[in-house]
Amino acid sequence: MFAIPLGDDGAELCPLEPWQADEFLANIDRGREFIGQYIRLPDVITNLATSRAYLHEYAQKAATDTGRILGIRSGGKLVGGVLFRTMDRAHGTAEAGCWLEPSAAGRGLVTRAMRVIIDWAVEERGIHRVEWIASSANGPSLAVARRLGMTKDGVLRESYVHRGERHDMEVWSVLAPEWRAAKGTGSLG
Numbered sequence: 001m002f003a004i005p006l007g008d009d010g011a012e013l014c015p016l017e018p019w020q021a022d023e024f025l026a027n028i029d030r031g032r033e034f035i036g037q038y039i040r041l042p043d044v045i046t047n048l049a050t051s052r053a054y055l056h057e058y059a060q061k062a063a064t065d066t067g068r069i070l071g072i073r074s075g076g077k078l079v080g081g082v083l084f085r086t087m088d089r090a091h092g093t094a095e096a097g098c099w100l101e102p103s104a105a106g107r108g109l110v111t112r113a114m115r116v117i118i119d120w121a122v123e124e125r126g127i128h129r130v131e132w133i134a135s136s137a138n139g140p141s142l143a144v145a146r147r148l149g150m151t152k153d154g155v156l157r158e159s160y161v162h163r164g165e166r167h168d169m170e171v172w173s174v175l176a177p178e179w180r181a182a183k184g185t186g187s188l189g
Contacts, residue, residue: 031101
């Protein structure tokens with residue numbers, strides 16, 4: 001299995017595949033409430049069967065070039081991940097997302113992992129626009145968007161119902177020319 005180093009702290013980005021469903025479920029279980037504050041992932045991944053099905057869905061997306069999922073490992077343990085929920089090469093768009101268990105929060109792992117997959121999407125897959133959609137209440141997620149050099153496109157007011165509560169969702173994006181320019185100047189936080 002390949003791994004992409006995410007810095008000199010031993011963290012790495014690795015494939016996350018259906019045969020790793022038990023490890024993925026354990027990761028979600030460790031962070032169930034933390035992860036579930038703003039996203040549905042822990043409500044979807046509730047047992048080994050749903051974990052396997054979710055990873056199988058992303059294996060199908062990878063096979064059809066319509067999405068990707070990768071795990072973030074620290075000390076050899078799966079602590080979170082990054083993904084392209086959607087990827088439409090014909091239109092040059094992709095929607096990125098992430099999750100992280102609380103033990104790994106605050107170390108810049110998501111930002112570093114997102115740099116890798118955004119760069120891959122732009123340079124290898126020809127994606128022109130990468131979107132980041134997050135609850136206005138999710139400060140850490142919005143901070144990642146800022147560190148990645150994204151621009152806030154707008155707010156979808158009360159557009160997302162999560163656990164019975166309506167959330168405003170912020171849409172952020174970075175365009176391929178902006179990404180390349182920021183990468184060239186070293187300004188990607």
